[in-house]
Amino acid sequence: MDLLLLSNSRTHGHGYLEHVRDEITEFLAGATELAFVPYALRDHDGYTATVADALRPLGVTVTGVHTAADPGAAIDAAPAVFVGGGNSFRLLKTLQHTGLVEAIGSRVRSGALRYMGASAGTNMACPTLRTTNDMPITEPASFAALGLVPFQINPHYVDPDPSSTHMGETREQRITEFLEDNDVPVLGIREGGLLRVRDRSARLGGVKGARLFTRDAEPREFVPGDDVSFLLSGTPRFDAPA
């Protein structure tokens, strides 16, 4: 299994995917065809063009799966897939509707398909979308996602702002609420950070670190380069009140 899970696709001051060009080249390992899943945004053609423009300098040809009569067949023929960010509820609902939850999941697990996700696309690699930051603008059939890793990721992780007067929950408070109801680790990856998974190995990369939240323990900090393979051997327990 080969996963490149990005916290975000665009970092402040940089173009789309510009901050991770080297990582994408390494991840593709010579593959020059990439299937793109644009469902998290409404403008599928425009979104696919953005990704194609960003990856053309790397010699990669991008095809939106929405242009295929059978998106599942397009996945079956591709060496790598990129699931782009946007709204994760809309994304998951469309992955369910098109049968891509199964088509992508089984091929990635078999090792035949490399999986790259950004933001909402990274949420999809988790067992559920329960740690997304997105607004639930539409209702998927269930919250179950691809489950390529056995823990949850919170992309775009932001530290609390001590100067804020806003009374809405901080990200850390939201994840703490998640841990009250679920016994599942949550890896909050800051913008610019990423997680690279190869079979039983998981390592942080990019330029920013991550904060790991687990029930009944203090949060732990990790920096790019750190090995977090231990997260791959856990068993998530959802709806397991503390």
Added chain:
Amino acid sequence: MDLLLLSNSRTHGHGYLEHVRDEITEFLAGATELAFVPYALRDHDGYTATVADALRPLGVTVTGVHTAADPGAAIDAAPAVFVGGGNSFRLLKTLQHTGLVEAIGSRVRSGALRYMGASAGTNMACPTLRTTNDMPITEPASFAALGLVPFQINPHYVDPDPSSTHMGETREQRITEFLEDNDVPVLGIREGGLLRVRDRSARLGGVKGARLFTRDAEPREFVPGDDVSFLLSGTPRFDAPA
């Protein structure tokens, strides 16, 4: 129908519900018993004690519906209910599980029960929880909520911060995504603001205003005191792509 819908229960620099004491007194119209729904937080007893302490100076006795053998019967006996804030997914799931969606909804619509909500409790007064800010930490049976008003509210509404370098969506961007998939007005009420509904009349109150988002129109600003009764006569259309 008599609704007091608060953007938030605690305003920066003030105690719990302290910023709306006068509004609560007016809303209760002499009623001294209040049923409290604490399901949005895990500590039901502690949450109920917080509310009871806050409302004791107003001469109001607060009883948590979680202490009743039959929460629906507790609702049937109460002149007013307060649904407190916290996580709106957890709240809605518990309202569904306990049958309170129907018990509260029918009594409020009949005019027999006054409804006060804060934050997640205000989300519940809408047709769905699709404009909550909360993390989907658990999965309700559906996103359908009480539907006491025919439009959506976004509580804790915050304006975009032009100095931010964070790439996560602004609140306005999230609501714009909602409007791509749904043709339903969204009233973003800033912290300190509230909406008072009496039968066919709706008026903003509190100390902060609201921003109204509708499909194919520029957002409109409203200030405390403004009449927004026109929102009560619309017909929401969910899952109606633009």
